[in-house]
Amino acid sequence: MSKLLIIDDERGIRNTLREILADEGHEVDVAENGKQGLEMATAKAYDLIFSDIKMPEMDGIELLSALKQGEDAIDTPIVMITGHGDVETAVQALKLGAYDFLLKPLDLNRILITTKNALESKSLRQETKQLRKKVAAKGLQMIGESAAITHVREIINKVAPTEARVLITGPNGTGKEVVAHMIHSLSARANGPMVEVNCAAIPSELIESELFGHMKGSFTGAVKDRAGKFEQADGGTLFLDEIGDMSLAAQTKVLRALQESEITRVGSDKAIKVNVRVLAATNKDLAAEIAAGNFREDLFHRLNVIPIAVPALNDRIEDIPLLVDYFAEQICTEQGIALKTFAPDAIKALQTKNWTGNIRQLRNVVERLIILAGPQITKEDVELYA
Numbered sequence: 105m106s107k108l109l110i111i112d113d114e115r116g117i118r119n120t121l122r123e124i125l126a127d128e129g130h131e132v133d134v135a136e137n138g139k140q141g142l143e144m145a146t147a148k149a150y151d152l153i154f155s156d157i158k159m160p161e162m163d164g165i166e167l168l169s170a171l172k173q174g175e176d177a178i179d180t181p182i183v184m185i186t187g188h189g190d191v192e193t194a195v196q197a198l199k200l201g202a203y204d205f206l207l208k209p210l211d212l213n214r215i216l217i218t219t220k221n222a223l224e225s226k227s228l229r230q231e232t233k234q235l236r237k238k239v240a241a242k243g244l245q246m247i248g249e250s251a252a253i254t255h256v257r258e259i260i261n262k263v264a265p266t267e268a269r270v271l272i273t274g275p276n277g278t279g280k281e282v283v284a285h286m287i288h289s290l291s292a293r294a295n296g297p298m299v300e301v302n303c304a305a306i307p308s309e310l311i312e313s314e315l316f317g318h319m320k321g322s323f324t325g326a327v328k329d330r331a332g333k334f335e336q337a338d339g340g341t342l343f344l345d346e347i348g349d350m351s352l353a354a355q356t357k358v359l360r361a362l363q364e365s366e367i368t369r370v371g372s373d374k375a376i377k378v379n380v381r382v383l384a385a386t387n388k389d390l391a392a393e394i395a396a397g398n399f400r401e402d403l404f405h406r407l408n409v410i411p412i413a414v415p416a417l418n419d420r421i422e423d424i425p426l427l428v429d430y431f432a433e434q435i436c437t438e439q440g441i442a443l444k445t446f447a448p449d450a451i452k453a454l455q456t457k458n459w460t461g462n463i464r465q466l467r468n469v470v471e472r473l474i475i476l477a478g479p480q481i482t483k484e485d486v487e488l489y490a
Contacts, residue, residue: 106223107149110134111141111167112156112185117210121154124215138162142170145178152222153182154206157190157197165197172201181222185210228297228336246282247430248423252415256283263410264290269362271407272385274414277462280385281345283412288341293381296340299333303354304346311354313370316361322371334367337380347407348388348399359403382407417459417466424455427463431470444474449483457490 108130110121115136122132133148135141138159145153153171157164164184171178181203186194194205203222206214246257263270264287272280281300288298306314313323317332333342344350350358361367362382366375384407393399417424428446436443446454450473459465469490477485 106130106151108132108219109141109144109148109150109153111138111145111154111159111164113137113159114156117156117185117208120210121215124212125219128216128219130219138164138167142167145171145180150180151226152219153180154185155182156185157193158187165193165200168197168200168202179226181226183218183222224331228299246279246286247427248420249426250415250420250423252420253423256412256414259410259412260286261290263287263412265292267381269381269407269409270383270412271390271404271410272383272412272414273390274385274387275416275462276387277464278414278416279463280387280414281343283414284341284343284345284383284385287383288343291341291381293340297337298341298343299337300343300345301333302345304349308351308354311351312357315354316357316367317369319369319371322369326371329369332367332369334361334378334380335376338378339380341381341383344382344384346386347384348386348390348393352398352400355400355403359400359406362403362406417462421455424466425451427466428454428470431467432474435467435471435474439474441474442479444477444479444481446473446481447483450481450486453483453486454490 108125110118110125110132111134112118112121113136118134118136122134125132133144133150135144138155139162141153141155142162155164155167159167164186168182168184171180171182182201184194184197184202184205185208186197186205187208191207194202197205203225204218206218246253246260248254260283270284270287272283274280284300285298288294301314303311313326313330313332315332315334317330317335318326320326320328344358357367361378361380364375365379366377368375390399390404390408394401394404428451432444432446454466454469461468472489473481473485476489
């Protein structure tokens, strides 16, 4: 249930909005003026705020400035309510950070559409923030100074500011997801959403709905209209991980989306324009998949504008000391224990191992050694636990 706040000095508008939005299943609070609204908005986390512009004592512009520009700025979308004569003021409000504005007299459909879009926008921003936190928590950073990883970093720095599509290849556990996130964070779309789709984890019969969305009743279980990942990523980046596992039917629709910059939801014939940069990744040999009839060659060429091959850990063992130090500090912090060190012979022992699981396997081994070994991890510990 979404929590909404209505700030308006006109009782009729407050009550009308509250009834409409409560009937839609939202929890609605009201404030009679700007000062009361400011106190409520800073004391409680709301998902969406409606505020009139013309109010006594503190008007909507002052309120908006306090909520969006002050030290305690909030991320909550704010929709301004204005009369026809105040459209210029409403435009000023948009520049100050308002999400949208509603004109009096209020229109029911416009209220519902604006509410739906604002809540979806907030949800997507929160999802992006959580994803970034998750990325940081996983230690998804490009650690290393080897020639191989330096070359990858150089390509990222060149391609990130462009709109070029990128196909990231490499074995499992090498950090393809890291590359995608670095490209997004260094791009002009960094403030937009970064939406991930693991094509291998979604059943083939659901992949089209996941990517392109669906309409209510288009298939069993479609109880309401739903935006797909392409729509969610509008204005940002869509990362298609493990694209080599995508069904041919879905590949055809992805190709059309890339060619025409538009998608069609399952169960609909209406085209929806999308502005999305697509990054893709795979651990498969797509040339072999094309030869076997499992992957469309035209889609491959659409995606493979800039290829980035992420090296296996066995091809960059000189980076292992830096990676071990980084993971050790991270894991000890997570576990709440004093930092443990690795003896030089332990590092050399780790460099002689066969890292079939790449960076992911190395991190697991480092975590195991930190938990099971003493304050300084030795070669013997590596032989025993790694």
